[in-house]
Amino acid sequence: MANFDLNLVTTFVTLYETQSLTVTAERLFVTQPSISYALGKLREQFDDPLFVRTSQGMQPTRLAAQLYxxxxxxxxxxxxSISEARKFEPGHSNRQFRLALSDLGEMALLPKLMERLNSLAPNIELEIIPLEIDQVGMWLNDGYIDAAICSRAITSAGLASKKLVSERYVCLLDAAHPRIHSEMSMEQFLAERHVLVTRTSGHGMAEDVLQKLGAKRRIKLRLPHFSVLPKVIPGTELLAILPSQIAESFCELPLTKPLKTLELPFEVPAFEVTLHWHSRSIQSTGLKWFFEQIQAALGESDAA
Structure with a gap:
């Protein structure tokens, strides 16, 4: 290993995270044959396949997982070290940042953040990673992402956070719902069919309250994302629970059958939309600048 090529480390890490030769080549601005050649060198160095081609992509072996x-x-x-050795100049930097967001965050927060970044740092690249709330702590600790915005507390050691905005949950439904008009009782709420968005989005607080109350919703549809709700709910009798500001934005869309929001018939605590990062990141001038821009663009704005 005395003459191990350090460039192979970057190739290995990128391939491990993307599980794709093509995407790895795109990220490293090289050809796919170059990545295949580098993988061959890695396999030779460690006498292990390291990555095995499957229908899900290039899956790492156990040794690869240990090396990662x-x-x-x-x-x-x-x-x-390179970043700190070079003076970070937003106006000229082409650095890449990685931010984990839910689909609601993409809709409500991303436009404002991009507007600010495009103005101050037109050459930087921002990659959005779909939020998996149970993975955020590990992702930040491993450096897989630079920051995450979510509505659930992340308690992993070494992390720092900053509140961006306070929010609350409401019910979204068709404006012409045949049985629910300007108000909704608990009995009505539980009698109707519901759309449930999975907890990986970080929005499971209302479901926790219902469980403590011993109440169970009649689930008709389970979804991984909120963004499709404006296409699913109009013209139906379905109910959905989601943050108020994004629900109101759905109601303002030019839909053929309009939507409306109502207060929930049970009390769910307000929640905070929070920016999370690893405490060591503040040592990087570039990352510190990135976190400041997120706070400036999104603090006390629409919720995610």
Whole structure:
């Protein structure tokens, strides 16, 4: 290993995270044959396949999973050292940042954030990673993402956070619902069919309250994302629970059958939409600048 090519570390880490030769080549601005060649060198060095081609992509072997932790840390240290050695100038930087967002965050927050970033740093690249709330702590600790915006507390060690905005939950339904008009009782709420969005989005607080009350919704449809609700609910008798500001934005859409929002017939605590990052990141001038821009663009704005 004395003459190990450090460039292979970057290739390994990127391939591990993308599980795709094509995407790895695109991210590293090289050809796919170059990535295949680098993978061959890695396999030779470690006498292990490292990545096996499957229908789901290039799946890492057990040895690759073990190597990733150390390689990722080494890659992050190199990147941070280079970043700090060079003066970060937003107006000229082409640095890439990674931010984890839910689909609601993409709709409500991303336009405002991009407007600010395009104005101050037109050459930087922002990659949005679909939020998986149970993975955020590990992602931040491993350096897979730079920051995450979500509505649930992340308690992993070494993380820092900043409140962006307060929000609350409401019920979204068709404006011409045949049985529910300007108000809704608990009996009505439980009698209707519902759309349930999975907890990976970070929005499970209302369901927790219902469970404590011993109440159970009649679920008609389960979805991984909120963004399709304006296409699903109009013209139906379905109910959905979601944050108020994005629900109001759905009601303002030019739909053939309009929507409306109502207060929930049970009390759900307000929640905070929060920016999370790893505390070590503040040592990086570029990352510190990125976090400041998120707070400036999104603080006390629409919720995610």
């Amino acid at each position: 932790v150390g390689f990722k840390q080494a890659s992050r240290c190199i990147e941070e």
